[in-house]
Amino acid sequence: MEDWARLWLEEQRKQGKKGLEIKKIGNHHYVYYSTTHWSKQLKKRIKSSDYIGKIDPIKGFTEGVKRSITSKNLRGIKEYGNAVLFDHLLPDLRACLQDAFPDEWKEIYAVAITRAMGYTPLKRIKSSWDKIYDIQEINPQLDAKNLSKILKLVGSDSRAQDSVFKALSMRDKELVYDLSTVLTRSSINFAEIGYNKGKVHVPQINIALFCSMTTGLPTMIRTLPGSVRDIKSLYNSILEARKEGGTVVLDRGFFSKGTIQFLLEKGMNFILPARRNSRLYNTGIDLSGHMFYQKRLIKCGKRKNENIFLYLFEDQQLKLEENTTLYRKLDEDKIDEIDLTNSQERAGKILIVSNLDSDPKEIFMQYKSRDRIEKLFDTYKNSLHSDILYLQDNESIFGHIFISFLSLYIYSKIEQTLKRADILDKHSPKDVLLELSKVYLVELDDCNLISEVPKKLEMLDKKMKLNLFPKARS
Known part of the structure; x- marks a missing residue:
């Protein structure tokens, strides 16, 4: 609510006028008279609002024409709730896209938003966008x-992409990194036969994703040939991220002497779990400390080993579960007594290598932040869906991956809003978008009307502290 509109309401109050309400729709301010009446069917008082006009900082109040909605004066009905949410959460994204892609940012932004709401193929992007109220009036050209x-x-302009990544991660030094695979049936030369968890030997592309440990938001993505090994991709991605001096949390699949040496040379702080067969597990570490993680008792200890620190954690519940499994294998003759003894020594244990001299509890919590990036990858692949299987050139693939990254960023912004409100366990971003889609804007010849905001959505908006539907009353 702008100051001049608030002052107008205060003046109406001084004149004894009550029940007035202002709703800001886009760049316009509309005035309604609101009251309540008793509903015999619902057996409670319900609110009703009548449009009476609009106000302007220059023209002042202009009385509206009271009439019903007909086919002659109706220009369109748009989803308003989602539009307000995106407008509220994404000023940073709009700004960096305008700087990086001054000629294409409108289309990039529109595609990213439509796909954040649910996967939409290119040929249906325009129809999906046309359902949403264009609150910024950007009017993108969205034909296929x-x-x-x-x-x-977009895919051929890596410098512009890097500009966006830099803007989104400007304040982040602590990063979580992981690598995943996307299969493709395209004949592009960038896709190569490589190893994947499903052991399917078809052309694939590796996706390297960075995530902020502080905010939980994705900050950068890299596309790599399908045959590139994890460690090599890590080297190149860190160099491109220009994050020397920061902290990176990795998966044990990256563990090697070469990785550790590289990170030390680059001045990169790292948290790297050792492979279960690493000889470093034989290092004597006193488990004198303890902590609780999700009600699980974790014993912990720390020891310096040359120029790195070793952090050992023993999950008591996991130890019991692994020992139970080992004895079952012994009874089934799948392992012998020697295997049993050797495996028991490492049951329930996690060894983490780091150059950080820190509290073991802090190192453990930073390591567990990896759960976040695994969830991001799941969401990201859903937004990629099937288009990437059939795109026929490298540039289109890169552009598609970049815009899908933006959709992931948008989805994650909603998720972080729910997390801050401590309601993420009860509401997902999809739930929020569904509720918001119930609020419509009706475009008439001489004014715009907003449908009533459901009580459930009003409560949700209050919990998220977004104030998406502000009301100023006399």
Whole structure:
């Protein structure tokens, strides 16, 4: 609510006028008279609002024409709730896209938003966007032919992409990194036969994703040939991220002497779990400390080993579960007594290598932040869906992956809002978007009307502290 509109309401109050309410829709301020009446069916008082006009900082109040909605004066009905949410959460994204892609940012932004709401193929992007109220009045050109050109342009401009990544991660030094695979049936030369968890020997592309440990938001993505090994991809991605001096949390699949040496040379703080067969597990570490993680008792200890620190954690519940499994294998003759003894020594244990001299509890919590990036990958692949299987050139693939990253960023912003409100366990971003889609904007010849906000959504908005539907009353 702008100051001049608030002052107008205060003046109406001084004149004894009550029940007035202002709703800001886009860049316009509309005035309603609101009251309540008793509903015999619902057996409670319900609110009703009548549009009476609009106000302008120059023209002042202009009385509206009271009339019913007909086919003659109705220009359109748009989803308003989602539009307000995106407008509220994404000023940073809009700004960096405008700087990086001054000619294409509108189309990039529109595609990213539509896909954050649910996977939409290029040929249906325009129809999906047209359902949403264009609150910023950007009017993107979203026909499929133009979007195909945009994908190529975006995919070929790595410098502009880097500008966006830099803007989104400017304040982040602590990063979580992981690598995943996307299969493709395209004949592009960037896709190569490589190893994947499903052991399917078809062309694939590796996706390297960085995530902020502080905010939980994705900050950068890299596309790598399908045959590139994890360690090599890590080297290149860290160099491209220009995050020397920061902290990176890795998966045990990256563990090797070469990785440790590289990170030390680059001045990169790291948290790296050792492989279960590493000889470092034989290092004597006193488990004199303890902590609780999700009600699980974790014993912990720390020891310096040359220029690195070894952190050992023993999950008591996991130890019991692994020992139970080992004895079952022994009874089934799948292992012998020697295997049993050797495996028991490491049951329930996690060894983490780091150059940070820190509290074991802090190191453990930073390591567990990896759970976040695994969930991000799941969401990201859902947004990629099937288009990437059939795109026929490298540039289109890169553009598609970049825009899908933006959709992931948008989805994650909603998720972080729910997390801050401590309601993520009860509401998902999809739940929020579904509720918001119930609020419509009706475009008439001489004014715009907003449908009533459901009580459930009003409560949700209050918990999230977003104030998406502000009301100023006299």
